Amino acid sequence: MTRTVAVLVGSLRSQSINHTVAKALAKVAEGRLVFDFVEIGDLPLYNDDLWHDGRGPEPVERMRAQIAAADGVLLVTPEYNRTVPGVLVNALDWGSRPWGQSVWVNKPAGCCGAATGAIGTAAAQLALKAQMVTLGMVVMGHPEFYLKFDPEKFAEDGTVTDESLRGFLKTYADALAAHIERLS
Numbered sequence: 668m669t670r671t672v673a674v675l676v677g678s679l680r681s682q683s684i685n686h687t688v689a690k691a692l693a694k695v696a697e698g699r700l701v702f703d704f705v706e707i708g709d710l711p712l713y714n715d716d717l718w719h720d721g722r723g724p725e726p727v728e729r730m731r732a733q734i735a736a737a738d739g740v741l742l743v744t745p746e747y748n749r750t751v752p753g754v755l756v757n758a759l760d761w762g763s764r765p766w767g768q769s770v771w772v773n774k775p776a777g778c779c780g781a782a783t784g785a786i787g788t789a790a791a792q793l794a795l796k797a798q799m800v801t802l803g804m805v806v807m808g809h810p811e812f813y814l815k816f817d818p819e820k821f822a823e824d825g826t827v828t829d830e831s832l833r834g835f836l837k838t839y840a841d842a843l844a845a846h847i848e849r850l851s
Contacts, residue, residue, distance in 0.1 A: 670847045671701045673737035677744040677755030677780075679708045684816045688781045689743045690825045695833060696840035700847070702741070705733045705758075713760040721768075727761045731770050734762055739775040739847035740804065746782050746791035751798070763802055772803035775850040777843045779812035787813030807846040812839050 674693070678685045693702035709726040711717060717724055723731070734740060744751055763769045778795050780788030792813065799806045820829035827833045 668848070669699060669701055670738040670844060670851065671703055671736065672696075672739045672741050672843070672847070673705050673734045674702045674741045674743060675705050675707055675755060675758055677707075677742070677752040679754060683745070684781050684783070684818075685743045685745050687821060687825050688779070688814060688816070689741070691821065691827045692741075692779070692836050692840055694826065695837045696844065699844040700840060703733055703737060705730055707754055707758040710754075710757055710761055713757055713764075715764070718765060721765060723761060723764075730758065731762060734770040734774070737774075738851055739777070739843070740771070741843065742776065742778040742795060742799070744778060744780040744788055744791050744795055746780065746784075746788040749790040751791050751795045755795075756798075759798060759802060769803060771799075773850075774804050775807070775847040776804040777807040777812075777839075777846065779814070779839065781814040781816040783816055785815055787815055789813045805846075805850055807843060810839055810842055 674689055676686050676689050711724055722728060744755055762771050776799055778792050780792060782788050796806055820827060820832045822828050
């Protein structure tokens with residue numbers, strides 16, 4: 668059975684390496700997972716005053732609906748100053764409110780990320796996983812995904828050209844699909 672995954676990428680750059688990696692992951696997951704990329708760049712900064720009659724601004728409601736409709740969640744994070752980018756934290760905050768109506772609770776979830784440095788996004792993912800658990804997501808623990816991004820392993824269209832990397836991405840996608848299936 669094909670499952671839908673709401674994918675939130677914590678980078679807004681048009682040439683984001685994490686967007687490239689997420690799209691490559693979507694390609695190797697075809698047939699098991701459908702990636703629904705959730706726009707988070709248009710979310711206002713979290714402000715409790717923006718709720719009116721239990722509804723947030725339109726971009727917030729759209730994001731919440733996409734996540735609620737998905738079978739699982741994948742958070743793809745860059746690493747800024749050894750932690751999670753504010754845009755991704757902001758999306759987590761909007762999804763967790765109003766009190767008692769979090770879209771994150773009991774969602775099967777994974778997180779991954781890429782950076783040009785040797786440890787990928789290990790520090791950011793450590794912080795992110797703690798927040799995901801606090802928000803009630805059921806986080807996949809293994810395999811872990813800390814990628815040192817190498818642009819030579821990707822074609823211009825984002826296709827993975829390196830067999831070893833393709834195998835790594837497939838292993839992760841298969842594990843995420845199994846995690847979501849097990850909890851659905």
